[in-house]
Amino acid sequence: MTQGRRRLIAFAACALLAALVATLLPVDIPFLPKTGAPGWTFHEEPTIRVLLGDLAPGASADLGGVAGTPGTRFPTPTRVILEFGRDGSVRANGSGVTLPLVLQGGPDGIGYSGRRYSGDFVVDKDKPDRVVVLNRVPIERYVEGVVLSEMPPNFPEEALKAQAVASRSYAAWKIATCRSLSWDVADTQRSQVYRGNPELPKLAARMVRATRGQVLASGKRPLEAVFSSTCGGSTRSAEEAFGDAAPDPLRGVVCRACDGTTFSTWRCETDRRTVGKVLGVGTVTAFSNPVRHPSDRLRSIDVLGDKGARKTVSGSALQSALGSKALSTWFTSIDVRGRVVVAEGRGFGHGVGMCQVGAGTLARRGADAGSILATYYPGASVAPLWPNP
Numbered sequence: 001m002t003q004g005r006r007r008l009i010a011f012a013a014c015a016l017l018a019a020l021v022a023t024l025l026p027v028d029i030p031f032l033p034k035t036g037a038p039g040w041t042f043h044e045e046p047t048i049r050v051l052l053g054d055l056a057p058g059a060s061a062d063l064g065g066v067a068g069t070p071g072t073r074f075p076t077p078t079r080v081i082l083e084f085g086r087d088g089s090v091r092a093n094g095s096g097v098t099l100p101l102v103l104q105g106g107p108d109g110i111g112y113s114g115r116r117y118s119g120d121f122v123v124d125k126d127k128p129d130r131v132v133v134l135n136r137v138p139i140e141r142y143v144e145g146v147v148l149s150e151m152p153p154n155f156p157e158e159a160l161k162a163q164a165v166a167s168r169s170y171a172a173w174k175i176a177t178c179r180s181l182s183w184d185v186a187d188t189q190r191s192q193v194y195r196g197n198p199e200l201p202k203l204a205a206r207m208v209r210a211t212r213g214q215v216l217a218s219g220k221r222p223l224e225a226v227f228s229s230t231c232g233g234s235t236r237s238a239e240e241a242f243g244d245a246a247p248d249p250l251r252g253v254v255c256r257a258c259d260g261t262t263f264s265t266w267r268c269e270t271d272r273r274t275v276g277k278v279l280g281v282g283t284v285t286a287f288s289n290p291v292r293h294p295s296d297r298l299r300s301i302d303v304l305g306d307k308g309a310r311k312t313v314s315g316s317a318l319q320s321a322l323g324s325k326a327l328s329t330w331f332t333s334i335d336v337r338g339r340v341v342v343a344e345g346r347g348f349g350h351g352v353g354m355c356q357v358g359a360g361t362l363a364r365r366g367a368d369a370g371s372i373l374a375t376y377y378p379g380a381s382v383a384p385l386w387p388n389p
């Protein structure tokens with residue numbers, strides 16, 4: 001064998017080894033195909049702006065543990081009382097400030113409304129008569145504050161990892177679509193629940209680190225990876241639930257993994273006068289003409305009242321009229337019996353995306369985070385949100 005040929009073989013062996021090592025490098029979500037370089041990839045870990053609260057004219061807010069630059073009006077660390085005057089002015093510890101006001105946290109973060117937060121606080125006006133208090137925080141810290149707020153900490157770790165990826169994906173989608181607005185997400189179920197620094201910081205950090213920077217993608221876009229508690233047997237399409245065109249991973253799947261769990265079926269009884277009053281028909285006497293979505297959830301139904309009133313209401317209007325024990329719009333029966341409206345149904349929540357209780361069951365049966373995500377977001381791929389997270 002010539003030396004040149006030997007060199008060629010050695011080179012080829014090295015290249016093969018390099019390729020093997022490349023495929024063996026840790027891939028956090030091995031089940032899902034990796035996408036190429038999506039157009040929305042950030043240059044570095046992005047921050048997210050979370051709406052924590054707002055002030056109307058005449059209101060004030062109390063922030064503790066704010067770090068300041070020596071020599072400025074905020075010595076380190078300090079408490080800052082914000083006041084939004086009826087004349088539209090904003091004062092911090094009695095002195096007028098111009099907005100946006102950025103407040104940096106001390107070593108323990110910033111305290112606000114009984115919780116502590118990492119990152120900065122930004123105080124700004126998003127309307128002439130509204131001052132908003134935002135937490136501007138790196139996305140990984142944000143996901144640490146979401147994962148155990150959205151899923152019980154005693155769930156299996158692979159389900160918690162799937163939750164971390166879904167929550168990060170949803171946040172990435174919001175960042176990508178809300179950049180022109182004053183803030184990206186609310187800290188409630190309106191977006192996803194975020195309670196600042198988690199009560200179990202080690203567990204939260206471990207679940208987030210194990211999936212660091214990984215998001216679900218649909219085509220070249222981050223996936224709006226919504227989720228809900230218990231689907232009741234099948235998830236539904238985002239289009240059906242929210243009216244927006246749904247990407248393939250949000251078209252709905254059969255679940256069954258939440259069968260037999262606490263909220264997979266439910267029953268509620270509500271006074272028929274109360275229901276009729278909310279729906280504007282007097283006292284309810286009967287229901288008729290139910291129209292169902294393709295997923296079997298209730299689209300609309302006619303409600304008849306005692307004085308001849310008749311009204312077509314949406315499934316969600318009926319759900320809210322029945323009160324908090326009606327857990328979804330998946331009604332399997334609805335009747336008037338005596339003085340009450342008796343409703344039975346399936347599932348808890350809007351039913352789009354990952355079924356969290358089902359994810360817990362799949363993890364207990366041995367599924368990893370990747371296969372849980374592939375089950376509930378079929379066709380999604382996984383991609384890093386920024387290079388080499």
Ligand SMILES: [Zn+2]
Nearest residue numbers: 231255258355
């Ligand atoms: Zn389910």
